[in-house]
Amino acid sequence: xxxxxxxxxxxxxxxxxxxxxxxxxxxxxxxxxxxxxxxxxxxxxxxxxxxxxxxxxxxxxxxxxxxxxxxxxxxxxxxxxxxxxxxxxxxxxxxxxxxxxxxxxxxxxxxxxxxxxxxxxxxxxxxxxxxxxxxxxxxxxxxxxxxxxxxxxxxxxxxxxxxxxxxxxxxxxxxxxxxxxxxxxxxxxxxxxxxxxxxxxxxxxxxxxxxxxxxxxxxxxxxxxxxxxxxxxxxxxxxxxxxxxxxxxxxxxxxxxxxxxxxxxxxxxxxxxxxxxxxxxxxxxxxxxxxxxxxxxxxxxxxxxxxxxxxxxxxxxxxxxxxxxxxxxxxxxxxxxxxxxxxxxxxxxxxxxxxxx
Ligand SMILES: Cc1cc2nc3c(=O)[nH]c(=O)nc-3n(C[C@H](O)[C@H](O)[C@H](O)COP(=O)(O)O)c2cc1C
Numbered sequence: 001x002x003x004x005x006x007x008x009x010x011x012x013x014x015x016x017x018x019x020x021x022x023x024x025x026x027x028x029x030x031x032x033x034x035x036x037x038x039x040x041x042x043x044x045x046x047x048x049x050x051x052x053x054x055x056x057x058x059x060x061x062x063x064x065x066x067x068x069x070x071x072x073x074x075x076x077x078x079x080x081x082x083x084x085x086x087x088x089x090x091x092x093x094x095x096x097x098x099x100x101x102x103x104x105x106x107x108x109x110x111x112x113x114x115x116x117x118x119x120x121x122x123x124x125x126x127x128x129x130x131x132x133x134x135x136x137x138x139x140x141x142x143x144x145x146x147x148x149x150x151x152x153x154x155x156x157x158x159x160x161x162x163x164x165x166x167x168x169x170x171x172x173x174x175x176x177x178x179x180x181x182x183x184x185x186x187x188x189x190x191x192x193x194x195x196x197x198x199x200x201x202x203x204x205x206x207x208x209x210x211x212x213x214x215x216x217x218x219x220x221x222x223x224x225x226x227x228x229x230x231x232x233x234x235x236x237x238x239x240x241x242x243x244x245x246x247x248x249x250x251x252x253x254x255x256x257x258x259x260x261x262x263x264x265x266x267x268x269x270x271x272x273x274x275x276x277x278x279x280x281x282x283x284x285x286x287x288x289x290x291x292x293x294x295x296x297x298x299x300x301x302x303x304x305x306x307x308x309x310x311x312x313x314x315x316x317x318x319x320x321x322x323x324x325x326x327x328x329x330x331x332x333x334x335x336x337x338x339x340x341x342x343x344x345x346x347x348x349x350x351x352x353x354x355x356x357x
Pocket of ligand 1: 027028029030031061062104180182183232269273274275298299300301319320321322323348349
């Protein structure tokens, strides 16, 4: 039996204020196991995360910060007391076995459908730009619709919802938070000029397009120690119909501004999320060098790639999404080079206990 325990990937590390027992991170994976009326996590969610707590850090699935922030039928939230109570069970289960867990604060923006929105309203976005693609509703997959552009006067309310969700994450017993700035959801929509056509102080220049994300970071850091706050970014992903004409200067600017805020980590999705890694147009090693905090990488990592990334210093930690869905004991399997179970996609988002273990 091979044992690579001496490799850095399996060694403890401090990330901001988090003391982690290894450098393997569970990436956020939305599984939609919720109570129908409250969208609070089901009881089985606690044991699911408890079984995965040997990860150095668990980034829990996206938790919507408001009903408006919901984009998938049955996805969970962190804006109500019932949801906070449900997450208390989860953090207790993770802490009982020595794990560390943050939720991912999420507003989907235009990646939604009126049937999921309060009063059947249109989803909101920086601009009224139709995203190609479908989202999951009570009636199955449905085309997304042309969203409503947020009024300037609504933006402080959205920032306040992030702060409220951050406070609820504290009440629920999490160790910190990750802000979801990736994969074509609201903050990423503001960042990238394929989705953001605004002409006010939240659109146009790089500075303006970065503004909402940085204001959200600042609001969350009034609630949490900045050393317990991280952010997920995906400069090139085309998920949810995203594009940008010139990502390098945009993300360089953003990372420099994140440095001034001194947050704990960036969680970088390389290439197209869940698909090809080799997408031209962005120098990730430059981003890694620029950022002063801890640097987590993701997307299609194998054991060898992960060991090499950490040994070479290309990353501080590596996150795994799909492998953790089918291998709760992923850390031990990676350590001993045991075979990984394949993940079936059928039960990603549906079902209670079926496909959820
Ligand atoms: C079922 C499923 C749900 C996901 N949910 C989220 C999510 O809530 N937030 C997020 O940032 N990424 C989400 N992702 C993307 C993963 O975090 C990860 O970036 C992707 O699976 C690539 O990493 P991997 O190759 O290790 O699986 C999800 C992926 C899958 C397969």
